[in-house]
Amino acid sequence: MKKLNIIKIGGNIIDDELQLEEFLYALATLNEPFILVHGGGKLATDLATDLNIPQEMIDGRRVTNAQTLKIATMVYAGYINKNIVALLQKHKRNSIGLSGADANLIQTTKRNPEPIDFGFVGDVKPDGINIAFLKQLLQLGITPVISAITHDGNGQLLNTNADSIANTIAVSLSRTFDTQLIYCFEKNGVLYHPEDENSVIPVLDWNMFQTLKSEGVISKGMLPKLENCFQALEQKVGKIGIINAKNISGFINNKTHEGTSIQ
Amino acid sequence: MKKLNIIKIGGNIIDDELQLEEFLYALATLNEPFILVHGGGKLATDLATDLNIPQEMIDGRRVTNAQTLKIATMVYAGYINKNIVALLQKHKRNSIGLSGADANLIQTTKRNPEPIDFGFVGDVKPDGINIAFLKQLLQLGITPVISAITHDGNGQLLNTNADSIANTIAVSLSRTFDTQLIYCFEKNGVLYHPEDENSVIPVLDWNMFQTLKSEGVISKGMLPKLENCFQALEQKVGKIGIINAKNISGFINNKTHEGTSIQ
Numbered sequence: 397m398k399k400l401n402i403i404k405i406g407g408n409i410i411d412d413e414l415q416l417e418e419f420l421y422a423l424a425t426l427n428e429p430f431i432l433v434h435g436g437g438k439l440a441t442d443l444a445t446d447l448n449i450p451q452e453m454i455d456g457r458r459v460t461n462a463q464t465l466k467i468a469t470m471v472y473a474g475y476i477n478k479n480i481v482a483l484l485q486k487h488k489r490n491s492i493g494l495s496g497a498d499a500n501l502i503q504t505t506k507r508n509p510e511p512i513d514f515g516f517v518g519d520v521k522p523d524g525i526n527i528a529f530l531k532q533l534l535q536l537g538i539t540p541v542i543s544a545i546t547h548d549g550n551g552q553l554l555n556t557n558a559d560s561i562a563n564t565i566a567v568s569l570s571r572t573f574d575t576q577l578i579y580c581f582e583k584n585g586v587l588y589h590p591e592d593e594n595s596v597i598p599v600l601d602w603n604m605f606q607t608l609k610s611e612g613v614i615s616k617g618m619l620p621k622l623e624n625c626f627q628a629l630e631q632k633v634g635k636i637g638i639i640n641a642k643n644i645s646g647f648i649n650n651k652t653h654e655g656t657s658i659q
Numbered sequence: 660m661k662k663l664n665i666i667k668i669g670g671n672i673i674d675d676e677l678q679l680e681e682f683l684y685a686l687a688t689l690n691e692p693f694i695l696v697h698g699g700g701k702l703a704t705d706l707a708t709d710l711n712i713p714q715e716m717i718d719g720r721r722v723t724n725a726q727t728l729k730i731a732t733m734v735y736a737g738y739i740n741k742n743i744v745a746l747l748q749k750h751k752r753n754s755i756g757l758s759g760a761d762a763n764l765i766q767t768t769k770r771n772p773e774p775i776d777f778g779f780v781g782d783v784k785p786d787g788i789n790i791a792f793l794k795q796l797l798q799l800g801i802t803p804v805i806s807a808i809t810h811d812g813n814g815q816l817l818n819t820n821a822d823s824i825a826n827t828i829a830v831s832l833s834r835t836f837d838t839q840l841i842y843c844f845e846k847n848g849v850l851y852h853p854e855d856e857n858s859v860i861p862v863l864d865w866n867m868f869q870t871l872k873s874e875g876v877i878s879k880g881m882l883p884k885l886e887n888c889f890q891a892l893e894q895k896v897g898k899i900g901i902i903n904a905k906n907i908s909g910f911i912n913n914k915t916h917e918g919t920s921i922q
Contacts, residue, residue: 446710447709447710466738469737469738469741469742470733470734470737470738471733471737472737473736473737473740473741474732474733474734474735474736474737474738474740474741475729475733475737477736477737478732478736478737478758478760478761478808478816479732479816481758481760481761481810482760482810482814482815482816485760485763485810485812485814486812486813486814490763491761491762492757492761492762493758493760493761494755495741495744495756497745497748497756498741498744498755498756499753499755499801500753529799532799536792536795538762545741547744547745547748549748549749550749551745551746551748551749552745553741553742553745
């Protein structure tokens with residue numbers, strides 16, 4: 397099977413113009429095909445603040461009301477997505493920016509408002525991914541750059557978790573590609589001690605994950621990300637990494653062993 | 660040659676949610692292939708006002724500084740583009756929203772800052788259009804929906820006139836398709852008396868245009884639009900119409916003769 401990388405880039409890198417351009421230059425010059433999924437970063441929050449639109453949080457998670465959805469659509473599917481594509485084009489990587497509505501790429505279901513109403517949020521499943529279109533783009537040599545705005549097929553855009561999109565796309569494509577799923581962010585990997593960048597866990601398997609979870613070493617935002625990673629491994633995703641965005645070339649080219657490998 | 664419609668939709672229709680949805684429903688149910696190009700409308704100006712970003716105008720034309728470009732990118736390539744696509748998908752028309760950076764669809768050149776510096780504005784030429792990709796999408800049965808944000812190939816997004824994009828795409832595709840270029844807006848066509856919606860000029864040829872221009876009947880914004888139309892006719896665009904968005908189905912299906920035909 398042909399190799400395919402599904403790369404997720406997190407908000408902190410997107411917020412930093414210089415880091416983002418360096419990361420995109422590294423991606424543009426990769427010899428392997430990839431799909432890029434990007435999150436939002438602070439830009440959407442900043443715009444909401446500038447427009448005096450209050451952001452409601454429940455259990456530490458943002459509620460997407462109509463105004464927040466509008467901002468997310470403008471920032472993620474517009475500003476960030478198009479600037480990423482323009483920078484990849486600059487470095488001669490032919491790419492295309494897509495939301496889930498485009499070519500019916502990702503159809504999601506609005507989350508049940510019970511018990512908590514998170515508003516215009518869509519949950520993604522493997523059968524909602526338009527695999528055929530992704531394959532057509534890759535065959536044409538065009539790199540998909542996907543923002544985390546999806547649609548319900550009935551005219552409604554929905555805000556969606558970018559990690560889940562990357563994960564679900566990797567699972568969906570693992571029937572036809574030798575997939576590698578890589579989460580890139582500003583830290584060096586999954587850390588034993590969150591404040592110590594040198595405490596990277598190089599290899600993490602299911603048993604070790606259970607132990608570290610019970611010891612409280614892994615907690616908060618990293619928990620659902622890792623749960624999803626192990627599910628993806630079960631569903632035939634070939635290799636999963638959680639790495640510093642700076643190390644993307646080395647990781648993909650198997651030249652460095654930095655970051656955390658989920659096995 | 661196969662028929663292809665290049666349809667431009669203007670700002671006043673985009674601003675009106677109900678009119679826009681009616682228009683998109685009419686488009687979605689067309690039997691013929693089309694490419695949709697959309698402008699911006701008041702939304703970008705409203706957002707600039709809300710953010711206290713002053714809009715500089717020179718000779719009645721907007722200057723696109725960095726902040727205005729960011730707003731245009733968010734509103735045109737993000738909010739408007741993705742909502743149009745979601746509504747077309749709702750009505751089972753598989754479509755894809757694109758800026759000029761996506762798949763290197765429209766590469767433009769930043770306008771010379773002399774004699775007037777309009778800022779981040781790109782001028783479009785036929786050799787800047789990625790005709791091959793448009794053909795690939797049409798062959799896949801996917802309708803392109805194009806926002807007026809382009810790129811210079813060097814990482815810079817540029818604001819571009821949507822009329823010019825529609826015109827240039829029609830010219831570029833006229834070598835391989837039997838093209839029809841249709842400008843849709845809120846008026847009934849080119850009018851003898853701008854205030855009288857019943858004074859539509861049904862057919863306008865070059866000689867009549869020259870006469871009406873010299874008499875001052877046609878002026879202001881309509882002049883460059885019509886100049887471009889006559890140039891497009893010379894460059895083998897098959898048929899050109901300037902019509903009320905409400906009449907799009909009738910015009911394309913040759914059932915009504917409302918609006919203005921440029922011949």
